[in-house]
Amino acid sequence: MTDDEREVHIEVRELTMAFGSNVIQRDLSFPVYRGDIFVIMGGSGCGKSTLLKHMLGLLEPAAGEILYTGTSFTHASSEERDAMRRSWGITYQSGGLFSAMTLEQNVSLPLQLYTDYTAAQIRDVVRYKLSLVGLGGFESYYPSEISGGMNKRAALARAIALDPQILFFDEPSAGLDPISSRLLDDLILQLTESIGATVVMVTHELPSIFAIANNSVYLDASTRTMIGYGDPKQLREHSEEAVVRQFLTRSAAAGETG
Amino acid sequence: MNQPAAGFELDTDKASNTATLRLYGSWVDAASVPEFRDVRAQLTALTVDNLHFDCDELGDWTTLLMSFLLSCASYCEERGVAVDTEGLPENARRLLSIATSVPAHQRQQPAPQPWWHVRSPSEALRELLDDLRVSLAFFGDICIALGALIAGKANTRFADFRTFCYQSGPDAFAIISLTSVLVGMILGYLGAVQLQQFGAGIYVADLVTIGLLREMGPLMTAIVMAGRTGAAYAAQLGTMQASEEIDAVRTLGVSPIEFLVIPRILALVVTMPLLTIYANLLGIVGGGIVAGGMGISLLQYSSQAGAAVSIAHIGIGLLKSLVFAVLIAIAGCRSGMQSGRNSAGVGRAATEAVVTALVYLIVADASINILFQHLGI
Numbered sequence: 001m002t003d004d005e006r007e008v009h010i011e012v013r014e015l016t017m018a019f020g021s022n023v024i025q026r027d028l029s030f031p032v033y034r035g036d037i038f039v040i041m042g043g044s045g046c047g048k049s050t051l052l053k054h055m056l057g058l059l060e061p062a063a064g065e066i067l068y069t070g071t072s073f074t075h076a077s078s079e080e081r082d083a084m085r086r087s088w089g090i091t092y093q094s095g096g097l098f099s100a101m102t103l104e105q106n107v108s109l110p111l112q113l114y115t116d117y118t119a120a121q122i123r124d125v126v127r128y129k130l131s132l133v134g135l136g137g138f139e140s141y142y143p144s145e146i147s148g149g150m151n152k153r154a155a156l157a158r159a160i161a162l163d164p165q166i167l168f169f170d171e172p173s174a175g176l177d178p179i180s181s182r183l184l185d186d187l188i189l190q191l192t193e194s195i196g197a198t199v200v201m202v203t204h205e206l207p208s209i210f211a212i213a214n215n216s217v218y219l220d221a222s223t224r225t226m227i228g229y230g231d232p233k234q235l236r237e238h239s240e241e242a243v244v245r246q247f248l249t250r251s252a253a254a255g256e257t258g
Numbered sequence: 259m260n261q262p263a264a265g266f267e268l269d270t271d272k273a274s275n276t277a278t279l280r281l282y283g284s285w286v287d288a289a290s291v292p293e294f295r296d297v298r299a300q301l302t303a304l305t306v307d308n309l310h311f312d313c314d315e316l317g318d319w320t321t322l323l324m325s326f327l328l329s330c331a332s333y334c335e336e337r338g339v340a341v342d343t344e345g346l347p348e349n350a351r352r353l354l355s356i357a358t359s360v361p362a363h364q365r366q367q368p369a370p371q372p373w374w375h376v377r378s379p380s381e382a383l384r385e386l387l388d389d390l391r392v393s394l395a396f397f398g399d400i401c402i403a404l405g406a407l408i409a410g411k412a413n414t415r416f417a418d419f420r421t422f423c424y425q426s427g428p429d430a431f432a433i434i435s436l437t438s439v440l441v442g443m444i445l446g447y448l449g450a451v452q453l454q455q456f457g458a459g460i461y462v463a464d465l466v467t468i469g470l471l472r473e474m475g476p477l478m479t480a481i482v483m484a485g486r487t488g489a490a491y492a493a494q495l496g497t498m499q500a501s502e503e504i505d506a507v508r509t510l511g512v513s514p515i516e517f518l519v520i521p522r523i524l525a526l527v528v529t530m531p532l533l534t535i536y537a538n539l540l541g542i543v544g545g546g547i548v549a550g551g552m553g554i555s556l557l558q559y560s561s562q563a564g565a566a567v568s569i570a571h572i573g574i575g576l577l578k579s580l581v582f583a584v585l586i587a588i589a590g591c592r593s594g595m596q597s598g599r600n601s602a603g604v605g606r607a608a609t610e611a612v613v614t615a616l617v618y619l620i621v622a623d624a625s626i627n628i629l630f631q632h633l634g635i
Contacts (some may be wrong), residue, residue, distance in 0.1 A: 099600035117288045121322060124294055128325035132356055137363030144600050163321050187356075194353045 006151040008070075009166065010055070015064035017050050023224060024050050028064070030217050030229050037192065037199040039232065042219035043247065048139035048202045049093075051219065052170055055200065056090065057081055068166075086114055089159030089197075092167045095151040097143040101157045103130060103154050105138035109223050110161045124198065129157040133187060153187070167192060169201040173208055185211050206250065210236075218244045261317035263290045265319070268300045276308040277339075279330065282315035285323040294329035301333055309334050311345035324350060328357050394601040396592050400523065403515040412516040422525030426487045430533060433482055438470075438537035441478050442544025445469050450552050459552055465561035466545030471571040475538040477623055480582035483530060484615035488590035491522050492611035495594025496604035514595065530583035531576050538575065570635050574626070581622050589615040 010032040017024040023222050024047040032038045040048045053059045055066055057073060065074035068084055076084065090096075097106050107126045111117055117125065133153040135146075143151050143213055152172060159167060172188065173181035189212045192199050203209060209216065209232050216235065218228030220243060228244040236248035245251070261284035270277045309330075314324075331341050331354060337612050406412040449465035495518060498504050507514045533550045542563055549559045590611040597607035 100602035117286060117322070118293065120293045120295065121288060121291070121325070123323055124325035124329050127322065128328045128357060131328060131360070131362065132353065133357065134360035135363070136357075136360060137365060140365065144598075190352070190356055194349050194356070 003251060007035070007211060008032070009034040009068070010038075010200070011067040011070075012055070013065050013067065015051075015066065016056065016062045017047060017054055017059070018062040023062070025219055025226070026063075028217075028226050030154075030226065032198060032199055032215065035192075035196060035217035036215045037189070038200075038201065038221065039209050039213040039216040040202045041204055041209060041216055041232070041247070043204075043221050046219040048219060049170060052168060052200070052202050056088075056168060057085070065099070069166055085116075086162065087165045088168060089162065089164035089166070091152065091155040091159045091170065091172060091173060093170045095143065095148075095155040096234050097151060097155055097158065099143050102140050102142055103135065103174075106143070106154065107158045107161050110158065113164060125161070129161055132160070133157045133190065149176050149184070152176065152184060156184075156187070156191075160195065160197075163195060165197055167197050167199045169199065169203070171203055173203065178207075181205065181208065184210075188212060197216070206248065211249075218247065250252075263287075264292060264317075266292060266297060266501055268297065268304075270304065270306055272306070273474060274308075275306050276310055277304055278310045278312050278345075280312040280315075281323070282317075284317035285319035285326075286317075288322060291322045292326065294326055294333075297326075297330065298333065301330065301337070301339075304337070304339060306338060307338070309339050309341045311343065312347055313347055313350075316347065319347075319350070320634045324357070326354055327354055330357060332362070336536065363629065379552035392596070396595070397588065399513075399515045400519065400588065403513060406513075406516060407520060412520065413512045414516050414520045418517075418521040419525055420520050423529055425490070426483065426526050427532065430483065430529075431536070433486065434479060434533055434537050435540055437476070437478055437482055438540040439544040439547075441474050441537075442466055442470060442541030442546075443548050445474060446545040446548030447539070450548060454552070459549075460554060460558060460562055462545065462549050462552070462554070463559050464566040466549075467542055467563045467566040468571055470541040470545075471540050471567065471575045471621075472625075473507045473575075475541055476534050476575050476578040476582060477619065479530065479534045479537045479579065480586060480619050481616065483526070483533070483583075484586045484589075484619065486612045487526060488586040488615045489592030489608045491587065492594040492597070492607045493604055495591060496607040497520075497599030499597050500601070500604055519591040519595070522591055523584065526583040526587040527580060530579045530586075534575060534579040543544050574630060574635065578623065578626055581626065582619055585618040585622060586615045591617055 008031040012028050012030050012032075015028040016026040028051070034151075042048050042052055050059065054061055061152075065072050067073065071080075071084070073081065073084060097103075098109075100223055101109070104123075104126050105147060107129055108122050111122045111125060115122075120162045125141065127136065130138060133156050135150060135153055135157065138150070138154075143154065146154070151164065154171075159217055167188075169188070176184065185208050188201075191197075201213070213232050215230065216228070216232045217226050217242075218235065218239075219225075220227045228239050232248060237245075237246055239245050239248075262282065264281075264283040264285045266282070268277060269280065269281040279297075283290075311327075327346070327350065331343075334341050335358075343354055346354065403412060403414075405562050407414055445466045446462055449462040450459065453459050453461050453465070461556075495504070498518070504514050504518070507517050546556065546563075550556065593607040593611035593614065597603045
């Protein structure tokens with residue numbers, strides 16, 4: 001399928017991100033298509049997480065705008081933003097589960113807030129969502145009673161509670177061992193395929209990137225703008241920028257091959 | 259397009275030893291979607307070994323269908339009925355296989371206590387003794403650390419001490435000013451109403467001065483500082499506990515008591531008496547405002563108040579403020595150091611810090627008063 005035929009789900013237009021006069025990244029423009037598993041990558045400190053926070057509306061752009069299915073999020077009122085956010089699922093770097101609530105209460109919170117399900121339906125749906133991430137039977141556990149990898153999966157269960165159209169992940173496999181991180185990748189892939197969600201993910205785990213991503217953007221810390229866009233496997237072989245190829249092949253110093 | 263409401267039908271075919279669960283309609287609207295308990299009784303009555311699905315008339319569906327299917331599937335599995343997912347829509351089949359790929363975890367849970375359950379007195383006593391032992395151990399740790407400090411071997415940094423002095427001293431001026439002026443005025447009014455009945459209005463000055471120096475100055479300052487600084491200590495140390503900073507201090511080979519607790523306690527011990535003196539002065543001014551309103555001149559008030567001041571009153575007040583400072587700092591630091599490692603734990607630690615500090619304050623204040631009453635000072 002060529003890019004022209006695919007539906008643009010998220011569009012970033014001429015985005016400039018800055019803290020005061022300190023510009024993090026400028027002139028970012030790229031589309032994310034429906035069903036993409038889209039990775040934001042780049043070296044440390046280039047503004048990956050900042051970009052994600054802009055897309056989530058936790059930070060406001062210095063210039064430019066972000067559109068979801070053609071509607072501007074940046075210029076939307078706070079009610080419109082909340083309505084748009086309802087179709088998102090977000091997992092944070094350290095999970096973001098509420099530590100004072102059991103897993104069941106964590107996952108049922110969005111269901112109680114935004115659906116008219118009965119108590120019995122909510123209980124069944126929570127059980128189903130936790131089973132999807134392999135945590136069936138852990139309903140009455142607190143986040144502190146389970147391991148880090150399980151916390152991340154529980155956070156994923158909460159993120160998919162409302163069957164979101166877009167899933168955001170901030171470093172999903174950070175702090176996980178290779179096997180857990182591989183299992184989490186598989187899970188993300190299977191789930192998003194089945195529920196047809198678009199995924200936006202910040203990560204710099206190369207195995208993850210090549211295993212599941214089919215589209216990406218590379219942010220460069222020194223030029224402060226994006227210098228690569230497309231399928232990471234393509235970028236690894238054919239990017240015009242040496243930095244991008246080095247990043248994706250784990251080559252040592254910049255300039256060594258360029 | 260208008261789809262019929264969601265529903266199901268369970269048909270049993272004895273000949274082929276199978277049951278077929280026929281799902282139809284639109285499984286979107288939560289109000290009309292059947293719940294698992296509707297089908298449970300029928301599944302329980304099944305006498306066959308296989309369950310098939312028929313979804314030819316199934317309309318749109320959401321998560322609700324999936325949770326219904328998962329409940330059916332796991333219930334059938336429990337009862338030894340084989341489930342054939344062939345008849346389900348492609349996506350639903352895939353999701354169901356992900357959901358059932360990991361068997362549900364069985365938790366060995368202790369039976370929950372009924373609400374009328376009363377703990378045995380021995381259990382409560384043991385907990386109290388444990389708590390006391392932990393408090394004593396903490397106090398002992400502090401004494402050891404102080405010993406090390408005096409010997410010059412402690413890892414206590416002067417810069418930390420200075421920062422905490424600033425936080426608990428000058429930063430607290432505004433709130434102490436407000437409370438102490440008001441407390442002085444309250445004492446003034448209290449005395450004015452009673453004493454004027456006997457024509458002894460001038461003794462308002464004595465009442466305010468002695469009341470503040472001996473009692474209200476140190477106590478009010480301590481209560482404000484317990485809420486302000488004690489809770490802050492607990493929250494700081496609790497957050498450090500949650501983010502493993504205290505573990506880091508410990509593994510650096512540094513005693514967290516010396517590094518974190520001692521500077522906080524010393525800072526409060528230094529600033530509290532100074533704040534108390536400041537509070538006393540402002541409180542006397544507050545009493546003066548009330549006295550002025552009663553027609554007592556400034557000169558009369560100040561000479562009467564000056565005559566009421568004695569070394570004993572000032573000394574007892576300062577002694578109290580020192581004791582209170584130690585108690586507040588220990589309560590705050592102890593709660594923080596023993597806080598749970600999550601946000602709820604930090605909240606509990608801050609609450610506990612303030613509550614224990616207030617209890618300590620009242621008990622200590624009463625004890626000191628009784629002691630000096632008997633000593634006749």
